[in-house]
Amino acid sequence: MSTPPNDSHGTQAEQDDTSQGPEQIEADIARHRQELGNTVDELTERLDVKKQAQLKVESVKTRASTGLHEARARLQSDDHRDVLSVLAPVSGAVAAVVLIIGVVRWARR
Template sequence: MASPSYPDRPEPGAQASTAEVEADIARTREELGHTVDELTRKLDVKAQAKHKKQEVKDRVGQQVHSARAQGAQTFSDLKDAATDERGQLKPAVPAVAVGLAAMVIAVVIWRRRKS
């Protein structure tokens, strides 16, 4: 919240009535009250930390939602790429899976022999 802007106003003159002086005092008290409230809010570290925590929580929640949506889209794309129009695996997919498994086994055997 932005601080209110109080225009410079002259003090009541020597010829001011009691009502004008009292009105000036009331305005000054109100301005002072707003200033004190604003300073109190700015100096309330606990409230600021709570507000910042909520901002971070909201931002992380949005990022998680976005990541889930992107993951779901990627999974759908991979599924579409690996299956034909009937939903059956394309012939190349099992061959690639067997090749990857053979590579993993070879790396494991190689590491065991090396150590």
């Protein structure tokens, strides 16, 4: 195999980059601007503490509600041996909801 000689004109990729027309450069700028805007929007959403707390509260409420329905169904069944195994996660979820609500209220002060 032979290597191409080094010349002062640079590589093919460098030549392609420099031979772009104004339309291509403007399209690249627009694409980069759109990508940057999307990144900023995503970071803004991730850093919105109030929104993140609300999402977490909703998630915990949903899990608590599901666990509560499951506990009711097991309580109504004839098998009461594992009632505590259902009530423990439910009480933990309720405690988490109360804690999150307390933190959100504290943060608003």
